[in-house]
Amino acid sequence: xxxxxxxxxxxxxxxxxVFLYAPLLIIAIFSLNDSLVQSMPLSGFTTxxxxxxxxxxxxxxxxxxxxxxxxxxxxxxxxxxTYFAVxxxxxxxxxxxxxxxxxxxxxxxxxxVLGLSLAITFRIIGFNPGLLxxxxxxxxxxxxxxxxxxxxxxxxxxxxxxQASMDLGANRWRTFWYVTFPxxxxxxxxxxxxxxxxxxxxxxxxxFLAGTDQTLPLYIWSQTRFxxxxxxxxxxxLIGLISIVLIVFATRTIERNVQSNKSSDKKL
Amino acid sequence: MxxxxxxxxxxxxxxxxxxxxxxxxxxVILVLTPNALMIVYSLWQSEDGVLKQVVxxxxxxxxxxxxxxISVLTRTLFVAIGASILxxxxxxxxxxxxxxxxxxxxxxxxxxxxxxxxxxxxIRVYSWKLVLGERGFINSTxxxxxxxxxxxxFMLYSSFAVFLTLTYVAIPFCFVASYSAxxxxxxxxxxxxxxxxxxxxxxxRTVIWPxxxxxxxxxxxxxxxxxxxxxxxxxxxxxxxxxxxxSLMITQFGLTNxxxxxxxxxxxxxLITAMFLAVVARITRTEGTLD
Numbered sequence: 291x292x293x294x295x296x297x298x299x300x301x302x303x304x305x306x307x308v309f310l311y312a313p314l315l316i317i318a319i320f321s322l323n324d325s326l327v328q329s330m331p332l333s334g335f336t337t338x339x340x341x342x343x344x345x346x347x348x349x350x351x352x353x354x355x356x357x358x359x360x361x362x363x364x365x366x367x368x369x370x371x372t373y374f375a376v377x378x379x380x381x382x383x384x385x386x387x388x389x390x391x392x393x394x395x396x397x398x399x400x401x402x403v404l405g406l407s408l409a410i411t412f413r414i415i416g417f418n419p420g421l422l423x424x425x426x427x428x429x430x431x432x433x434x435x436x437x438x439x440x441x442x443x444x445x446x447x448x449x450x451x452x453q454a455s456m457d458l459g460a461n462r463w464r465t466f467w468y469v470t471f472p473x474x475x476x477x478x479x480x481x482x483x484x485x486x487x488x489x490x491x492x493x494x495x496x497x498f499l500a501g502t503d504q505t506l507p508l509y510i511w512s513q514t515r516f517x518x519x520x521x522x523x524x525x526x527x528l529i530g531l532i533s534i535v536l537i538v539f540a541t542r543t544i545e546r547n548v549q550s551n552k553s554s555d556k557k558l
Numbered sequence: 559m560x561x562x563x564x565x566x567x568x569x570x571x572x573x574x575x576x577x578x579x580x581x582x583x584x585x586v587i588l589v590l591t592p593n594a595l596m597i598v599y600s601l602w603q604s605e606d607g608v609l610k611q612v613v614x615x616x617x618x619x620x621x622x623x624x625x626x627x628i629s630v631l632t633r634t635l636f637v638a639i640g641a642s643i644l645x646x647x648x649x650x651x652x653x654x655x656x657x658x659x660x661x662x663x664x665x666x667x668x669x670x671x672x673x674x675x676x677x678x679x680x681i682r683v684y685s686w687k688l689v690l691g692e693r694g695f696i697n698s699t700x701x702x703x704x705x706x707x708x709x710x711x712f713m714l715y716s717s718f719a720v721f722l723t724l725t726y727v728a729i730p731f732c733f734v735a736s737y738s739a740x741x742x743x744x745x746x747x748x749x750x751x752x753x754x755x756x757x758x759x760x761x762x763r764t765v766i767w768p769x770x771x772x773x774x775x776x777x778x779x780x781x782x783x784x785x786x787x788x789x790x791x792x793x794x795x796x797x798x799x800x801x802x803x804x805s806l807m808i809t810q811f812g813l814t815n816x817x818x819x820x821x822x823x824x825x826x827x828x829l830i831t832a833m834f835l836a837v838v839a840r841i842t843r844t845e846g847t848l849d
Contacts, residue, residue: 303655306648310674310729313685316695320688328688374581381574389578392585395593400787400831402804403824406811407592410599410821430588462573491678493790498811507680514684515793523688526681533676537669 314530321523328520339524349525352509356490359421359505363428363489368482370429371436372474376466378437379444393437396430401494404431409498420501427499428489435488436481443477444470487533600821607815617822627806627823634786634803635830637717641724642732642781648725649732650740650774657740668737675730683794686723690714690795715797723795724785731784732777739773740766768844775842779835786831803827 320328324336343349374393378386396404408427409419417423451473455465493507500508506529513522600617603610621627656667674682689695690713697709713719743766751761785791789804796802803823810820 299655299659303652303659306652306729307670309648309726310671313682313689313726314674314677316688317681317685328691328693370580370584374584377574377577377581381578385575385578386581389581389585392589393581395589398783399828400783400804402787402789402807403596403828404592406807406817406820406824407596409811410817411592411595413817414595426588433584487676491680493680494788497808507678510678510680510684511790514680514687522684526678526684530677530681534673537673537676 317523318527318530320520321527323520325520328523339520340528342521343525343528346521348504349506349509349521352504352506355421355503356505356507359424359428360486360489362425363432364482364486366425367429367432367436367485368478371433371481372440372478374433374437375440375444376470379441390437390441394434397434401492405495405498408495412499418501419499420503423499423501424496424505427495428492431495432485432488435484436478439481439484440474440477443474447473483536487536596821597825599818600825602818604816604818609818617819618826620819621822621826630801630806631803631826631830633717633801637721637724637802638782638785639834641721641785642728642778644721644725645728645732645781646736646774646778649729649777650736653733653737653740656737657743671730671733679727680790682727683723683791686719686726686795687714690719690722714795715800717796717800719795719797720792720800720802723791724781724788727791728781728784731780732774735773735777735780736770737773739770739776743769770844771842772844775838779838782834782838783831787827 319332321339322335322337323332324334324338325332374390378390405427408423408430412419412423447470451469452465455469456462460468490505491507492505493511496505496508497511504512506525510522510526513519601613601615603612603614603616652671656664660667687694691697692709692711692714694714696713697706700706701709747765747769748761751765752758756764787804787807789802789808792800792802792805793808796805804827807820807823807827810816810823
């Protein structure tokens with residue numbers, strides 16, 4: 291009886307993982323299938339859909355455009371978000387709490403609502419849809435993410451580090467640069483990686499703010515809705531693989547850094 | 559960083575006040591203004607695509623009396639709440655299993671649930687089109703095995719497809735929220751409960767659930783927020799029968815070009831979701847805290 295129960299819970303548990311990965315695997319399988327129609331039984335192995343990616347100028351442009359946006363978003367949201375976290379952490383009273391709650395709003399409201407409200411705002415002030423609008427739009431929901439991640443790290447820090455630094459005569463800026471920043475560096479890095487994927491993948495808000503140039507998800511969106519092009523499966527599989535490599539890399543770096551922080555704590 | 563707590567440092571306190579100024583500017587320009595403008599817009603009118611700056615609540619009346627809008631809104635709430643509940647029902651026990659049964663491979667198990675979150679939302683939705691389609695994976699497999707003669711058509715372009723896809727998309731969010739609550743549950747509490755003669759079910763009802771339901775509720779809320787306003791999923795796998803409120807909003811923005819009506823719908827959606835989330839937060843408050 292007990293063993294039977296164990297068997298059932300293991301099966302259900304593995305079932306969840308099968309459910310999560312099966313659809314993604316099916317994309318990968320179809321990306322290597324030698325047929326225009328995406329059906330079983332498989333017709334044979336081919337890499338021509340991958341070769342087709344290189345021929346597609348629109349696709350390449352959309353990738354460059356999306357990467358440009360993501361880079362700008364990561365750069366600005368890391369600086370602004372870190373600043374916000376430090377400012378909130380060092381202020382007292384209710385004001386920082388209220389401001390934090392306000393800044394976080396765009397990260398929580400449904401994407402359509404955020405997209406529509408931003409589109410209306412840009413229309414009223416007369417910004418034409420395009421790169422600037424998309425970057426600002428992405429910043430509204432990535433800055434709070436960076437703020438929360440960094441703030442979370444700051445709150446676990448021992449305040450005696452910064453107090454010691456100030457007692458030894460360092461001003462706020464030097465204290466931040468030489469004491470606080472090295473301790474929150476990994477949190478900022480983790481937030482930056484998260485921000486990069488959030489920005490690169492975003493469709494809903496981007497849809498409202500984009501001009502004629504498409505980001506990669508917008509391109510995939512326009513391709514997948516009506517026509518089936520097998521090279522979409524290929525590009526999607528590639529992105530999936532790159533994401534996984536990035537995640538493994540990010541987790542490794544963070545783990546290693548946490549461990550080296552721990553050992554340097556011990557030395558202290 | 560408790561600088562301002564140092565007594566007699568008025569200058570420092572003023573400085574930290576000043577350092578909050580950029581946050582205030584950000585909040586006003588990028589959060590409060592767009593929302594205010596959206597509300598203003600929802601009170602204006604659009605006649606044949608021309609904006610009329612006359613204040614009235616006509617858009618709200620139109621949105622809430624039009625039978626199409628009403629039925630789509632009801633369906634959206636049913637599908638979104640249903641998917642969020644199902645995702646929580648799948649994710650919470652899975653998180654429990656990972657916390658209780660796995661030790662060495664725990665990090666890997668958690669990571670494997672989170673990985674799909676990093677793979678584009680769009681891709682995850684698109685994958686279901688390949689699975690459920692008329693000539694998709696399930697149908698073509700069943701056909702080639704000779705188990706069915708005609709493709710099953712109820713799967714794609716229906717509310718069912720939207721429901722299934724939203725559940726799929728929501729599971730990682732619900733898992734992360736449930737996991738972080740369950741992980742902090744100290745073993746000693748469960749042992750104490752068992753030592754006092756409680757059955758596993760009693761332990762769950764009186765110890766585990768009251769202390770972790772907030773985590774489950776956070777996951778549920780994230781899932782609800784994600785699915786309520788989503789228009790990608792209905793557009794990709796929903797077809798005409800699976801239209802959701804988000805798709806209607808997008809139509810006002812694009813095809814119909816009635817931004818004020820779209821803005822009114824956005825405000826309605828926002829109010830309804832806020833109401834639901836307030837109720838959820840209220841009924842799932844934890845009795846006691848875990849540090």
